[in-house]
Amino acid sequence: MDSVDSLFHPDLLAKYSANGPRYTSYPTALQFHDDFDPADYFRAASDAGASASELSLYFHLPFCDTVCFYCGCNKVVTKNRARARPYLDRMKRELALQAARFDATRPVRQLHLGGGTPTFLSDRQLAELMAATREHFALAPDEEAEYSIEVDPREADPQSIVHLRTLGFNRLSLGVQDFDPVVQAAINRIQPFEMTADVMRAARASGYKSISADLIYGLPHQTVDSFSRTLDKILELAPDRLSVFGYAHMPQLFKMQRQMDASAMPSPAERLAILRRVIERLTDAGYVYIGMDHFALPGDELARAQAQRTLHRNFQGYSTHADCDLIGIGASSIGKVGDVYAQNAKDLPGYAAAIDAGQLAIQRGVRLSADDRLRRDIITQLMCNLELRYDEFEIVYGIRFAHAFAHELERLVEFEADGLIALDSKKLEVLPAGRMLVRNVAMVFDRYLGQQPLTRFSRTI
The missing domain is CATH 3.80.30.20 (tm_1862 like domain)
Known part of the structure; x- marks a missing residue:
C-alpha cells in the first residue's frame, strides 16, 4: 500500500494544479x-x-x-x-x-x-x-x-x-x-x-x-x-x-x-x-x-x-x-453507443416537447473520429489503470506509438523529471507521486484542450 508521503508532494501539486477535464468522456x-x-x-x-x-x-x-x-x-x-x-x-x-x-x-x-x-x-x-x-x-x-x-x-x-x-x-x-x-x-x-x-x-x-x-x-x-x-x-x-x-x-x-x-x-x-x-x-x-x-x-x-x-x-x-x-434517460442525460455520444435536451420544456412528439430528446452530440477513439482509449487506460502499454495500442490501431505520439512523449519528459511518471520504450507508468495528478498526464493526450476555455473545468487539485 502506498504511503501518504509517496502519494502527496505539495510542491508538485501546487506546480501542476490547473483547470482540466475529469475525463468521464473523451471528447x-x-x-x-x-x-x-x-x-x-x-x-x-x-x-x-x-x-x-x-x-x-x-x-x-x-x-x-x-x-x-x-x-x-x-x-x-x-x-x-x-x-x-x-x-x-x-x-x-x-x-x-x-x-x-x-x-x-x-x-x-x-x-x-x-x-x-x-x-x-x-x-x-x-x-x-x-x-x-x-x-x-x-x-x-x-x-x-x-x-x-x-x-x-x-x-x-x-x-x-x-x-x-x-x-x-x-x-x-x-x-x-x-x-x-x-x-x-x-x-x-x-x-x-x-x-x-x-x-x-x-x-x-x-x-x-x-x-x-x-x-x-x-x-x-x-x-x-x-x-x-x-x-x-x-x-x-x-x-x-x-x-x-x-x-x-x-x-x-x-x-x-x-x-x-x-x-x-x-x-x-x-x-x-x-x-x-x-x-x-x-x-x-x-x-x-x-x-x-x-x-x-x-x-x-x-x-x-x-x-x-x-x-x-x-x-x-x-x-x-x-x-x-x-443509454441516457431523462433531461440532460448522455448516452454513449459505439463511437457516438448523444445528450438529451437539458431543460425540462425541451425534453418534454420531444418526448410528447414521440421522438427521442437528443439535442447535442458527437461522432468520434479514428483519432478520437485512439485518444479515448489512451486516456481511459491512464485514468483507470495508471499505465499505457504501447504494444496494446500498436496491435489494435496499427501505429508505432513512439512515432504517433512523439510530441506528447516529449511534453511528458518534465513529468518524468518530477517523478510523476516513468517512461521507457514499452510503456508509460504513473508513479505514486503522479496518481493525484493523473488528470494532468491525461491532458497531454487531449487534442482539444487548446480549443476551449479551461475555466469551464474544475481544478485538478
Whole structure:
C-alpha cells in the first residue's frame, strides 16, 4: 500500500494544479455540438456488431427539495412533488423509444439513478420506473450486475432503503459532504450524523453489495481538524467506497455558489493540508487509493477491477463494467453507443416537447473520429489503470506509438523529471507521486484542450 508521503508532494501539486477535464468522456461534453445528427446515434444503436456488448442505463432525476449551495448539477429545486408525475411518465415513454432501437436480448449489466435527488420520487413511483425498465430491457440477475441509486439521507428513511433493495438496487451512493454543523449551515445542507448512520445501517441489514459515500473538501469553514472529525465519523460507518471531491468554486457558471462566503473557504495551503489528511486517514484505515478522488476497500469490486485491469470510466465516474453501451434517460442525460455520444435536451420544456412528439430528446452530440477513439482509449487506460502499454495500442490501431505520439512523449519528459511518471520504450507508468495528478498526464493526450476555455473545468487539485 502506498504511503501518504509517496502519494502527496505539495510542491508538485501546487506546480501542476490547473483547470482540466475529469475525463468521464473523451471528447468531453464541451465538444458536443448542436448540429449533431441523431441518425448517427440510431445507426450505432442498431449496429449488428454492437449486439454482443452489454448495456448500461442512466436515469437523470433532476428534482431537489432544497438547494445545496455548492452543487453544480443539472437540477430543478422545488417542493412540489406533483412535478415528478409528468416527468416519470415521459421517462417511461422514452424507455420504450430507446428500447425499440436496440436488440432486446442485450443484457443490462449496469443501471444508475442520479440527480438531482432520485428519491424525490415516491417509493411507488420508483417501483413504477423499475417495472417499466424491466418491461423494455433485459436486466441481468442481481449477482451479475450493478444497480445503483444516489440517495440523500434527508430524503430516504430506513424503510425506503429496504424498499429500494426489493426493487433490485444493490448499490447505494450516499451524499454526505461534511458532518460539521457550521459547514452544513454554510452550504445549506443540514444532515446530522445519526440520519446518515440510520440509512447506512438499514442498507447493511438489507444486503446491498456496496455502499459508497461522497465527501467534499474546500467548503466554507472547513479546517484540517474539522474535516478530520468528519473522516472519523464516516470511518465509523465503514462505507465500501468513498469519493472525496475537491470543491470546484465556479460562481460564474453556478449562481447558487454565490450564496456561500468565499472568504470563509480554506486557503490553498489549508486545502492541500486537508487533502493530505484525507489520504493519510483513509489509507491508514485500509482503503485502496483508486485514483483522483476515489477510495475503496480492498474487497470491493472497484478495487478488484483495478487490480485486474478491467476498471472503466463513464459519466458516473469509475465503473466495474467496461465496454457497455450507455443509454441516457431523462433531461440532460448522455448516452454513449459505439463511437457516438448523444445528450438529451437539458431543460425540462425541451425534453418534454420531444418526448410528447414521440421522438427521442437528443439535442447535442458527437461522432468520434479514428483519432478520437485512439485518444479515448489512451486516456481511459491512464485514468483507470495508471499505465499505457504501447504494444496494446500498436496491435489494435496499427501505429508505432513512439512515432504517433512523439510530441506528447516529449511534453511528458518534465513529468518524468518530477517523478510523476516513468517512461521507457514499452510503456508509460504513473508513479505514486503522479496518481493525484493523473488528470494532468491525461491532458497531454487531449487534442482539444487548446480549443476551449479551461475555466469551464474544475481544478485538478
